[in-house]
Amino acid sequence: MTQETRLVGTDRVLAVLIELAEHPHGVTLDELSRRVDSAKPTVHRALAALRRQRLAIQDGHGRYLLGDEFLRLAFAHHEQRPEHVRIAPALDELCRRFAETVHYAVLDGRDVVYRAKVDPPTGAMRISSVIGGRNPAHATGVGKLLLAERLTSMSEIVDWIGDVPLARPTDHTLTTPADLHAEFEQIRAQGFAVDDQENEPGIACLAVPASSSPSRYRGAISISALAHRTPLSTLIADVETIRAIVARGSDRPEEED
Known part of the structure; x- marks a missing residue:
């Protein structure tokens, strides 16, 4: 990712959310940071925002996954x-x-x-x-x-x-x-x-x-x-x-x- 296309603000949060969807068994903070090409503290803040809305969770091994609230919203929208x-x-x-x-x-x-x-x-x-x-x-x-x-x-x-x-x-x-x-x-x-x-x-x-x-x-x-x-x-x-x-x-x- 070039400097001109580096993610900021809400774009970064959405990029983290999309990347989580690619890892049904969870992903570490280090790997997630590499995947979205952002510093770990920055990605951690994005994850914190998603976790506050229950759109992401952290398992007992420190890996991050999509939260059940995200799945509820997606399936409810699809079914209706x-x-x-x-x-x-x-x-x-x-x-x-x-x-x-x-x-x-x-x-x-x-x-x-x-x-x-x-x-x-x-x-x-x-x-x-x-x-x-x-x-x-x-x-x-x-x-x-x-x-x-x-x-x-x-x-x-x-x-x-x-x-x-x-x-x-x-x-x-x-x-x-x-x-x-x-x-x-x-x-x-x-x-x-x-x-x-x-x-x-x-x-x-x-x-x-x-x-x-x-x-x-x-x-x-x-x-x-x-x-x-x-x-x-x-x-x-x-x-x-x-x-x-x-x-x-x-x-x-x-x-x-």
């Missing part, structure tokens, strides 16, 4: 989001139907953020994604579906990519403006998007809009399947069933808020 409550029936039904992991995700810059996830029953092999986790938008079905709505011309795609090359998680990932432009045109024409092992080897995905009314949801729903267990061709063949389940499970009356 209207989109999360409304989308749950569709996710549950899709998971039962295909016995694969189902996500609800939204676009955030160059990434997608997973807002909800339903896993298949205990005992089945599962996908390692987590609620709140991120993946490159251009490498995922949900991300490409949402980008296709926003980036409708080659120039818009070029501007979106900018000077930072797109990540290439697998050999199948599309990263050039020309490839993405062709892909987005196909997505708009067919109304769904696929990820054919573009984000993770062995994982196939099909994504559809989260609602028939885009103004109600700004996200997408995807079925992320182990390709050897549920081939992408199977998901594509069942796309109308998937759309019907989403419409039935997510397009519910406003009073349910």
Whole structure:
């Protein structure tokens, strides 16, 4: 971290909070100071502020962790989001139907953020994604579906990519403006998007809009399947069933808020 970008004040407190989230088993003051590139007394003051609000705790071994109050706030906020409550029936039904992991995700810059996830029953092999986790938008079905709505011309795609090359998680990932432009045109024409092992080897995905009314949801729903267990061709063949389940499970009356 350069002198020009050195953290001060509330930015430092937030940086410490974010860094704590990366250490579920705790982190020492020394390590935390190195990670946020600040002096130990300064980081200690940030930790003291977080501990006063019960957003951080210190265990019996002197390691710092996120506090239960932070987790309570995060989960309470997540559970009360209207989109999360409304989308749950569709996710549950899709998971039962295909016995694969189902996500609800939204676009955030160059990434997608997973807002909800339903896993298949205990005992089945599962996908390692987590609620709140991120993946490159251009490498995922949900991300490409949402980008296709926003980036409708080659120039818009070029501007979106900018000077930072797109990540290439697998050999199948599309990263050039020309490839993405062709892909987005196909997505708009067919109304769904696929990820054919573009984000993770062995994982196939099909994504559809989260609602028939885009103004109600700004996200997408995807079925992320182990390709050897549920081939992408199977998901594509069942796309109308998937759309019907989403419409039935997510397009519910406003009073349910």
